[in-house]
Amino acid sequence: MLDSTDMRILEELSNNSRITMKELGEKVHLTGQAAADRVAKLEDYGVIEGYTIKINQNKLGYFIHAFITVFTESISHQPYLTFINTQEQYIINNYKISGDGCYLLECKFPSHETLNKFLEDFNKHANYKLSIVIKNGSTTF
Amino acid sequence: MLDSTDMRILEELSNNSRITMKELGEKVHLTGQAAADRVAKLEDYGVIEGYTIKINQNKLGYFIHAFITVFTESISHQPYLTFINTQEQYIINNYKISGDGCYLLECKFPSHETLNKFLEDFNKHANYKLSIVIKNGSTTF
DNA sequence: CTATTTAACTTGATAAATGAAAGGATTTGA
């Protein structure tokens, strides 16, 4: 379905999604139009789900990046899910997982105070285990 | 530092980073040029770290999304870190964390077979606890 | 109170990118 040129296009767009089609074409040895056609196909096929930006959360005042392993107390997860829907500003991802815990909640907080307050409210609906990110050794793509 | 217009710009770019400056300007009630100026400042300031794409990993054949809590056996983390550097294709993020475990490893695999093989090699360098993502209730921005 | 500076924005001209249409290789299948 995808050839190596498509993979290179995905790589280039991962690095800079605002690149012009002309430039992208040069990088993968195609004309701008051919590159644009390829990209349109990747969109149609659904490999490219969207175009977005990387935001530096520290610069927005979110200094704490945390993962919370969630253990819901009751049989129903609904109270927990309802609660976190009211906490959108702090939530990055809520992964339903198998293994230890029901959910893995990725979140961000401006301060220990806000985190503490969040956990107090949180604990009314579920138990948890907290992991704070010290360093992000992220890879590309 | 950032006003509400800047926040709206970040939101719009998060939703579609390939939007034209003209269109972006219309959305936030500015001319294209003013919008472009704002975006340039957000880049300079470092809030916008880059432009990227959302890739559907399933369409690339990565059907398993997992989080691995890592417990290094030896005092030195180096053997573990060296190992995962050889496994780039499977690694999304390697977060150094406080709390339970030393690292939280986010990764992707094409199949249970590749995951199993990975864990066998992995286990030579560190112990682990595996969580497989069942559903991603991700939020925006 | 007035002059000056600065920041944020608008306008207008030019250069560049985009999108659509037409056409040319190359491959695929009947």
Added chain:
DNA sequence: TCAAATCCTTTCATTTATCAAGTTAAATAG
């Protein structure tokens, strides 16, 4: 072998981005 499909290129009209200059408003200083 012929027809269709795929993938790419070229060309051109349209749209967009970019650069420089000018406007406005608010803050600052004399």
